[in-house]
Amino acid sequence: MAAIEVENLHKLFRIPHEKRNTVFESLTGVLRPPQYETFQALNGINFDVDEGEALGIIGENGSGKSTLLKIMANILRPTKGRVKVNRRITPFLELGVGFQPNFTASENVRTYATIMGVSKREIEDKLDDVLEFAGLEKFRDAKLKNFSSGMQVRLAFSTAIQTDPEILLMDEVLAVGDMEFQQKCLDVLNQYRNEGVTIVFVSHDLGAVRRFCDRTLLLNKGVQVALGNTGDVIDRYVYGGNELQTPEAHENEQVKAEEEAAPKNRWGDKQVEIANVEFYDKFGNPGSRFNSFDPVTIRIFYQAHKKILGPVFGIALYSEKGDNLYGTNTDLKNLTIDSIEGSGYIDLVIDRLTIFTGRFFLTVAIHSHDHKPYDWHDKLYSFDVMPTTRDAGLFEIPCSWKL
Ligand SMILES: Nc1ncnc2c1ncn2[C@@H]1O[C@H](COP(=O)(O)OP(=O)(O)OP(=O)(O)O)[C@@H](O)[C@H]1O
Numbered sequence: 001m002a003a004i005e006v007e008n009l010h011k012l013f014r015i016p017h018e019k020r021n022t023v024f025e026s027l028t029g030v031l032r033p034p035q036y037e038t039f040q041a042l043n044g045i046n047f048d049v050d051e052g053e054a055l056g057i058i059g060e061n062g063s064g065k066s067t068l069l070k071i072m073a074n075i076l077r078p079t080k081g082r083v084k085v086n087r088r089i090t091p092f093l094e095l096g097v098g099f100q101p102n103f104t105a106s107e108n109v110r111t112y113a114t115i116m117g118v119s120k121r122e123i124e125d126k127l128d129d130v131l132e133f134a135g136l137e138k139f140r141d142a143k144l145k146n147f148s149s150g151m152q153v154r155l156a157f158s159t160a161i162q163t164d165p166e167i168l169l170m171d172e173v174l175a176v177g178d179m180e181f182q183q184k185c186l187d188v189l190n191q192y193r194n195e196g197v198t199i200v201f202v203s204h205d206l207g208a209v210r211r212f213c214d215r216t217l218l219l220n221k222g223v224q225v226a227l228g229n230t231g232d233v234i235d236r237y238v239y240g241g242n243e244l245q246t247p248e249a250h251e252n253e254q255v256k257a258e259e260e261a262a263p264k265n266r267w268g269d270k271q272v273e274i275a276n277v278e279f280y281d282k283f284g285n286p287g288s289r290f291n292s293f294d295p296v297t298i299r300i301f302y303q304a305h306k307k308i309l310g311p312v313f314g315i316a317l318y319s320e321k322g323d324n325l326y327g328t329n330t331d332l333k334n335l336t337i338d339s340i341e342g343s344g345y346i347d348l349v350i351d352r353l354t355i356f357t358g359r360f361f362l363t364v365a366i367h368s369h370d371h372k373p374y375d376w377h378d379k380l381y382s383f384d385v386m387p388t389t390r391d392a393g394l395f396e397i398p399c400s401w402k403l
Pocket residue numbers: 013014015039041059060061062063064065066067068
């Protein structure tokens with residue numbers, strides 16, 4: 001039997017449209033029916049979660065992930081359709097709601113655990129463990145109002161795991177806390193998983209979803225875009241098929257970036273012009289989102305208005321903050337180009353993208369051997385990298401531990 005059955009779920013939010021500020025408006029408004037704008041947050045969602053399964057839910061901001069989880073947790077009612085939950089459910093949503101700022105950490109743990117259904121005796125037995133797990137032993141008698149939001153979520157998470165769940169609903173819990181705490185949370189989740197607890201896991205951390213979830217559901221603007229094997233669904237999200245990343249949208253983004261940047265980000269005598277730059281993913285499709293460690297090809301299209309002898313093509317990669325992370329050119333890679341004329345393209349083939357996560361900007365240039373620019377596009381192109389590793393930092397250094 002499935003632990004959770006979701007059938008044809010719809011959720012329509014009604015947002016009050018009108019503000020009646022004047023006496024006249026209030027008076028006339030009484031006679032008029034109230035007006036609303038509606039927003040379709042979920043549109044026909046269907047899936048089952050098997051017992052003992054870990055299901056991931058991913059999608060852009062606002063795609064309906066939290067709404068779906070809240071309906072599953074019975075915090076929100078669906079407009080249409082139904083959710084059948086066949087086991088005891090423990091929602092790890094809105095963790096820490098109910099915390100009292102004027103209570104100490106220990107007092108809050110006691111109150112919160114009571115709300116979550118843990119008995120008084122159990123709470124007293126486990127209080128030290130909870131505080132230790134949260135890394136807050138020293139703060140047991142400090143008032144919560146002096147805690148950072150990260151400390152509060154750690155405390156809430158540590159308390160919540162003391163319940164004895166059969167189904168766990170988790171929303172972005174791992175977004176809070178440092179790496180060490182996130183790892184501890186994942187360890188607990190893995191332990192639950194091994195014990196056969198059913199888990200629904202919403203996260204923007206695709207690396208964690210990939211490692212943790214058996215199957216994954218992809219939402220886009222409230223619509224179920226894909227459901228299936230986690231690796232395939234993440235690829236679909238990252239590499240397209242998610243509607244939001246159509247080649248046109250990508251093109252428009254680039255055109256916009258160019259318009260906004262021109263003319264100070266483009267210079268050169270234009271004897272050769274950079275006609276376009278495209279990024280290609282491991283499937284050979286154009287896109288601007290890639291998994292770290294995947295292959296990527298950067299294709300530079302040029303238009304040479306006359307025969308150009310010995311041109312040099314180059315790129316430079318920048319972080320969002322503007323740090324220059326990497327640069328290379330055809331000269332440095334010992335590729336001598338005798339001449340070019342008319343239109344054509346050159347590929348920079350990256351076998352393995354060793355940067356971890358973030359948005360990156362690319363400068364593309366064509367210049368002569370003596371560094372006279374023909375066409376220079378300064379940070380005019382961008383792409384996003386999605387994490388697939390738990391290592392920290394910005395890029396991979398190939399290494400291994402030996403004892
Ligand atoms: N109570 C509400 N009233 C009106 N609109 C709402 C309400 N709650 C959510 N929405 C809207 O529904 C859409 C889906 O929101 P939801 O929080 O489920 O998305 P999400 O995928 O969890 O996003 P994120 O990744 O940013 O948390 C959003 O456009 C949001 O503004």
